[in-house]
Amino acid sequence: MLYAIFCYDAEAVTCSWSKERDAEVMASLAAVQRPLVEQRRLGPVARLMPTTTAVTIRKGKEAMVMDGPFAETKEQLLGFYVVDVATLDDAVEIAQDLAKASGSGGAYELRPIMTYRSNTTLAATA
Amino acid sequence: MTDLAWIDASLIAARPRAIGALVRYFRDLDTAEEAFQNASLKALEAWPKHGPPRDPAAWLIFVGRNVALDAARRAQKQTELPATLVADEDPDAVAAQLDHQRENADYRDDVLRLLFICCHPELPPSQQLALALRIISGLTVKQIARAFLVGEAAMEQRITRAKARIxxxxxxxxxPTAAERATRIGVVAATIYLVFNEGYSTSSEQAARAELCDEAIRLSRLLLRMFQDEPELMGLSALLMLQHARTPARFDEAGEIILLEDQDRTRWDAHLIAEGLALLDKAMRHRRPGPYQIQAAIAALHARAIHQEDTDWAQIDLLYASLERLDPSPVVTLNRAVAVAKVRGAAEALAMIAPLERQLAGYFHFHGLRGALLLELGKKSEARTAFDRAIALARSPAEAAHIRLHLDRLQQKR
Incomplete structure (x- = not known):
């Protein structure tokens, strides 16, 4: 079985960390990941930029693009995509195509990725 | 993370929202500050015992308000009242007691008001900066004094004066109405930019001042988180990040400034650049350009040039031209002249800055650039005069040392 693990924390706090503290936290997280990578049990790992960089697309007859993260609690997280694009406009376009194709409600939040490691092909999917 | 480090980070993060709400409640800066201080002390006792509250700001507001009210009641009656403090209660039970759960939007005007009070137009800029760093960022008077290179007593006095004036x-x-809100955002953004520049126009030994840059970025993020669809705030954040990204490459081992064109670009902070570029990208979707966005766009062109030779000076010239239209100032024209020199030659740039002489006679960079342009045109003695005047106006040894390098080269060319 593949599991996704989502990280939540108070951004106002993590953004107040000094460079040194940030590096410290990342290093101790990396120590947990290393053996998992060696065992081919860790897929892509991404660290997102702060929510200040996010835009959200509300699905609907005409998809609405709004600044800021997805903030509703009525809907649940169902999945995610990672796309490689030159500009935010390109990402918005892809999300709008997805919105049309899905033909249902909800929203997409677009958030630039700060660091990304694809790691390895997982044993379960090889 | 240890308890203390975690609590410290939470207190810093909650500070603007908590003090903002307490100022609305007490309508007095000193009372609000003291209430926050007391609540922070209670937090140091309670949080390690009960774990972190779900909403630290709400906890601090609640406790701060109670402590202050109790003190006022005691003072009034001159009798000891039983303490009704909540420090030993479960913090989430406390949060549940709050009359309403405050959401991001509820805090917005509180924080903006607090920011606006500290950046009040009636305060001179030096007092605005000091007050904002004391009240909003929670830096100690000692830290602020060090950052502004003044004595602690003098800084204490500056802050006291600012508070009296407020x-x-x-x-x-x-x-606030929508229009008032927009005005306040503009005033606050300008102060954040000032805080950043205080930190940026410094040499490497002065780490205390460089911290001002981090603080300015933190404040710009705070403002942007509250007002998410303001392209100029995205532009401001982007500008600060793109400039601060260069900090690791801006000074040599002797602490002397390394010019943009001579910096080792591999030492630039790639994370900050990426975030700055993402914010600028987001801002541009609004098609409502403003001075911060344009300056960020200029910084972005530098950030995107892997080698100095790749810099798109023609585009930078155009961006400065629109900045001149939007927010004209002699310094903007002076900066544009740097791009013009690269695109159309030193003679044209020199002609461009000639009319600025009277306004910028006391400005280090004016004479520095003028000297460099004259030198490029082979006018050595005029160049030397300009460099001498620049050195006389230098505000830091690093600035003077940089001009001396030019003078040394002049000497060698003879």
């Missing part, structure tokens, strides 16, 4: 000034406590 107490006498007209501070609006009702919710």
């Amino acid at each position: 107490a006498g000034a007209d501070v609006p406590y009702e919710a």
